[in-house]
Amino acid sequence: MSYVTIENISKAFKGQTVLHDLNLSFKQGEFVTLLGPSGCGKSTLLRILAGLTSPEQGVIKIDGCDVTNVKAKDRQIGMVFQSYALFPNMTVSENIAFGLKMQKIPSETIKQKVARMVALVGLAGKENAYPRELSGGQQQRVALARSIVTEPKVLLLDEPLSALDAQIRKNLQKQLRTIQQELNITTVLVTHDQEEAMAVSDRIYILNEGRIAQSGTPHEIYTKPGSEFVARFIGNYNVLEGSELSIATSEREFSNRLYAIRPEAFSAQYMEDSYTFSGRVNKVMMLGNITRYEFSSNGIVVTAEHLHQSDEDVQEGARKTLYLHKKDVIPLS
Amino acid sequence: MNKNRPFFHYLTIGAVLLYLLVPLLGTLIYSFSTQWHKTILPEGLTFHWYGELFSDSLFLKAMGRSLILSVGATILSLLIMVPAIFSIVVYAPRLEKFIQALIVLTYAMPGVIIAVGLIRAYSNSGMPMVVVTVGAYFVGILPYMYQGTRNSLRNIQAVSLMEAAEILGASRFTAFLKVILPNIMPGVLVSSLLSFSILFGEFVLVNLLIGGSFETVQVYLYKKLNVSGHIASAIVICYFILISILSSIIVKVTRSRKETL
Amino acid sequence: MKKINGMLVASLIPFLFLILLFLFIPLFFMIYGSFQADGGTGFSFKQYQEIFQNEYYRQAFKNSILISLLSSFIATLLAIFATYSITHFSSRIQNRVLIFANLTSNFAGIPLAFAFIVLLGNSGLFTLLFKHFGWETLSSFNVYSWSGLVLIYLYFQLPLAVMLLYPVYQGINKHWKEAASLLGASSTQFWLRIGIPIILPSIAGTFSILFANAMGAYASAYALTGSTYNLVTIRIGALTTGDIFAKPELGSAIAGLLGLTLVVAMLLNEWLTRKVRRDLS
Numbered sequence: 001m002s003y004v005t006i007e008n009i010s011k012a013f014k015g016q017t018v019l020h021d022l023n024l025s026f027k028q029g030e031f032v033t034l035l036g037p038s039g040c041g042k043s044t045l046l047r048i049l050a051g052l053t054s055p056e057q058g059v060i061k062i063d064g065c066d067v068t069n070v071k072a073k074d075r076q077i078g079m080v081f082q083s084y085a086l087f088p089n090m091t092v093s094e095n096i097a098f099g100l101k102m103q104k105i106p107s108e109t110i111k112q113k114v115a116r117m118v119a120l121v122g123l124a125g126k127e128n129a130y131p132r133e134l135s136g137g138q139q140q141r142v143a144l145a146r147s148i149v150t151e152p153k154v155l156l157l158d159e160p161l162s163a164l165d166a167q168i169r170k171n172l173q174k175q176l177r178t179i180q181q182e183l184n185i186t187t188v189l190v191t192h193d194q195e196e197a198m199a200v201s202d203r204i205y206i207l208n209e210g211r212i213a214q215s216g217t218p219h220e221i222y223t224k225p226g227s228e229f230v231a232r233f234i235g236n237y238n239v240l241e242g243s244e245l246s247i248a249t250s251e252r253e254f255s256n257r258l259y260a261i262r263p264e265a266f267s268a269q270y271m272e273d274s275y276t277f278s279g280r281v282n283k284v285m286m287l288g289n290i291t292r293y294e295f296s297s298n299g300i301v302v303t304a305e306h307l308h309q310s311d312e313d314v315q316e317g318a319r320k321t322l323y324l325h326k327k328d329v330i331p332l333s
Numbered sequence: 334m335n336k337n338r339p340f341f342h343y344l345t346i347g348a349v350l351l352y353l354l355v356p357l358l359g360t361l362i363y364s365f366s367t368q369w370h371k372t373i374l375p376e377g378l379t380f381h382w383y384g385e386l387f388s389d390s391l392f393l394k395a396m397g398r399s400l401i402l403s404v405g406a407t408i409l410s411l412l413i414m415v416p417a418i419f420s421i422v423v424y425a426p427r428l429e430k431f432i433q434a435l436i437v438l439t440y441a442m443p444g445v446i447i448a449v450g451l452i453r454a455y456s457n458s459g460m461p462m463v464v465v466t467v468g469a470y471f472v473g474i475l476p477y478m479y480q481g482t483r484n485s486l487r488n489i490q491a492v493s494l495m496e497a498a499e500i501l502g503a504s505r506f507t508a509f510l511k512v513i514l515p516n517i518m519p520g521v522l523v524s525s526l527l528s529f530s531i532l533f534g535e536f537v538l539v540n541l542l543i544g545g546s547f548e549t550v551q552v553y554l555y556k557k558l559n560v561s562g563h564i565a566s567a568i569v570i571c572y573f574i575l576i577s578i579l580s581s582i583i584v585k586v587t588r589s590r591k592e593t594l
Numbered sequence: 595m596k597k598i599n600g601m602l603v604a605s606l607i608p609f610l611f612l613i614l615l616f617l618f619i620p621l622f623f624m625i626y627g628s629f630q631a632d633g634g635t636g637f638s639f640k641q642y643q644e645i646f647q648n649e650y651y652r653q654a655f656k657n658s659i660l661i662s663l664l665s666s667f668i669a670t671l672l673a674i675f676a677t678y679s680i681t682h683f684s685s686r687i688q689n690r691v692l693i694f695a696n697l698t699s700n701f702a703g704i705p706l707a708f709a710f711i712v713l714l715g716n717s718g719l720f721t722l723l724f725k726h727f728g729w730e731t732l733s734s735f736n737v738y739s740w741s742g743l744v745l746i747y748l749y750f751q752l753p754l755a756v757m758l759l760y761p762v763y764q765g766i767n768k769h770w771k772e773a774a775s776l777l778g779a780s781s782t783q784f785w786l787r788i789g790i791p792i793i794l795p796s797i798a799g800t801f802s803i804l805f806a807n808a809m810g811a812y813a814s815a816y817a818l819t820g821s822t823y824n825l826v827t828i829r830i831g832a833l834t835t836g837d838i839f840a841k842p843e844l845g846s847a848i849a850g851l852l853g854l855t856l857v858v859a860m861l862l863n864e865w866l867t868r869k870v871r872r873d874l875s
Contacts, residue, residue, distance in 0.1 A: 050496075050500060051500075052496050052499075052500075071499075072496070072499045072500050073499045073500065073501075073502045073503060073504065074502075075500075077500060078500070079496075079497070079500045081493050081496070081497060083490055083493050085490065085493035085494050085496065085497035086497075087494060087497075087498070087512050087516070088489060088516050089512070089515040089516050098498070098501050098503075098511075099501035099502055102501055102502035102503050102507070103502055146497075146501070147500075147501075150501065150502070341679070342679035342682050342683070343679075345672075345675045345676040345678075345679040346676050346679050346680060346683075346691065348672070348676070349672060349673075349676040349752060349756065350691070350694070352748075352749070352752065353694070353695075353698045353749070353752065353753060355713065356706070356709035356710055356712070356713055356749065357698075357701070357709065359709060359712050359713045359718075359719050359720075360705075360708070360709045360712050362719075363712045363719070409612075413605075413608045413609050413612060414609060416605035416609075417605045417606055417608075417609035417610075419605065420599075420601055420602040420605040420606060421602075421606070424599050424601070424602045425602055435613065435617070437857075437860045437861070437864065438617065438621075438857075439617070440806065440856070440860050441806070441853055441856040441857040441859075441860050442617070442621065442853055442856070443810030443811075443812075443827075443856070444810070444812060445810060445812050445827045445830050445831060445849065445852075446624065446810070446830070446849040446852060446853050446856075447616075447617070447620055447621075448831075448834065449620075449624050449627075449830060449834050449842070449845050449846050449849040450619075450620025450621055450622075450623045450624035450846075450849075451616070451620045452834055452835070452842070453620070453623040453624060453626075453627050453842060453846065454619050454620045454622075454623040455620075465616070468612060468615060468616035469616050469620075471612055471616060472612070472613060472616045472617045475613075505599075505600070505601045506601065509601070530700055531700065534700060534702065534703060534705070535703075536703045536704050536812075536813040536816075537703075537812045537813055537831075540813075540816075540831075541831055541834065541835050551703070551704055551813075554704050554705065554708070555704050555817060558704075558708055558711070558817065562708075562711070562712065565708050566708065566709075566712055568705075569705040569708055569709060572705055573701060573705070576697065576700045576701070577697060580693065580696060580697050580700070584693055
């Protein structure tokens, strides 16, 4: 039974359609990510869900109720903004208490709830600090606390981590996921960062030009990209035409137009049931524990990755033979 | 950079500062001097003129009238202009073009021109000309109030703050009062003080619209010019001290705001 | 589907009402009046004809334009050098100078005219000083003359010019200068080929604002000699409120022409500023 449904939603700005008749549904407690490049319409969809933008057509249902014409303030939704939108004139606890005060909850209860929330997001001791006195990561956690203290039916996150350093982002991703599971809040995250989407989501919708390109679990999406767009967007997939593959492997069985190959699927060891690529190593790039290099086989260039191992040193200009399991050549629609 | 500063730079700044300073200093000394008609230096120093000025009930009344006009117009713009600019910036950004066109129009219609129109439109309409003057002042300070309010709204990212407050269950009005207003207050205050100090020195509209019947400080000063130069210079100095105080408040508020943001 | 925003409507109505009442209606009445014969007795181009035919009013425009051009030109020129010099000092001193400029920019109109009378009037401080040393040419300087008025105009134009030009110099990126010098350009070459072309539109914009400012000025000249100076603004004031010589329709027509001049100056500035923004973005 789905908890949030988005039915036939369309939206246009100045005659330009940005969302084409979208249908999505989320289960209760699910962590869903809307993933896509900038301008794909993911933020617009989130704002429609929040009630900040109204759709041209379509219906939004939350917990069985049609909320399409309900104002943002009455939708019982929590939202963390990209800029956090913390109120600069209020302290951390006043920011967190704001939503509760709007609900006219007794001040004793507010105090308890705020204290619990401050502890949950790890900001004990900062209750009376103003937003400007906090680091970016701390501000982000205040924004999160402020949006979940009201126990919203759905939590919306609009690129909440994009302004933070890589290290802090990784930590906050983990923390976000932990808190979400602890409170079992239905959560919708908007991001353009495919690694972030893979790391935190139960399910991912990939959006492209206002349409859903693919949906599924992170594993499904990563291992079975359905289209060229998804293959190119979610990783460093090699996308090759059938004819190119025929030249590279000297085999003639590639009837599909396009194929996707994960770079780490190439192996230097011989495997049963595999294609053979023989050629020369072009450019080598060290990426920490991974070595990435361009490999040219009969003039066709592919990218391959290996775990960085001392016994298998990849030298620029070296001749090499790579093997690729047949099941790792994914035909694209 | 500090060491090899050419003499040229001292010369240019010095010349400009001197030019701006000398008339003020001259007036200052004149306001404290007993007699100064034939000698190169004043014959004596005295507070007499200031004493006479502040015991003149006409001056105090003029002061009161000036305050009524300029404070009235400033408060009117706080109550009406600030919410309007807020709504436009947040909900109808397309209308900002319209406001900017209005501002160009107000620059292109200085006091003399607008006074001609106001006299033609309202001198026989039954609307008191004092009210008309306040209305004209309201229009005149639009550029300053708009600038200050809009910049403050942009600095605090008012659009996101409003959305955040609404999602947390606040109505638009509550969100404006509790979230937006406290955060734009310093900027709006600066604009108000600036507007006030400009209006306090305004002469053209007052003189043309209500000069005879409603004597403000500027009109009082104009009348004193030919009566007593010493008292006139005491007024000028008091006026300058007032705008200095206002300016220093503006500078302080602006600076502390820069530090906190 | 589109909902009416109550807050927007409620806040705009009183605002637009006041703007209509105190900007558009007087504007309309002024323009309408300018196309009326004396006493408002029917549509006529007579007032505009009068302005162009009557030597006196032509002279008023000539005088206003001359003094505005002259004071704007001197103020801009001085400010170009002085403001450039300011940027060579520490930011603390820069701030102080700007605050002082801001302060003196408020010092205009009647008080300013009076300060110059104190200095250069018939028994002004400098006049007495010059007399004492027997400098005839200087002591016979008359503040009530045209050159006196130019000095006063210059005083209120100068701080404005400094404040308008200061951000322009701030906008000149230090890295441009460094990049140019690494490419072998001398300081003079930098200013000739990069600096001046970049700030030129802003200088022209500043000039047009100063020009408009001077064209609309009224109080200083009025304070010096009442209605004797033949300036456009003084004429408008006299024609509109004078008891005996009141010709409000003619005053409206002159005001209309003045307004047109100012609109052109402001649009010129708008256009130039936009040009700068495009260059710099």
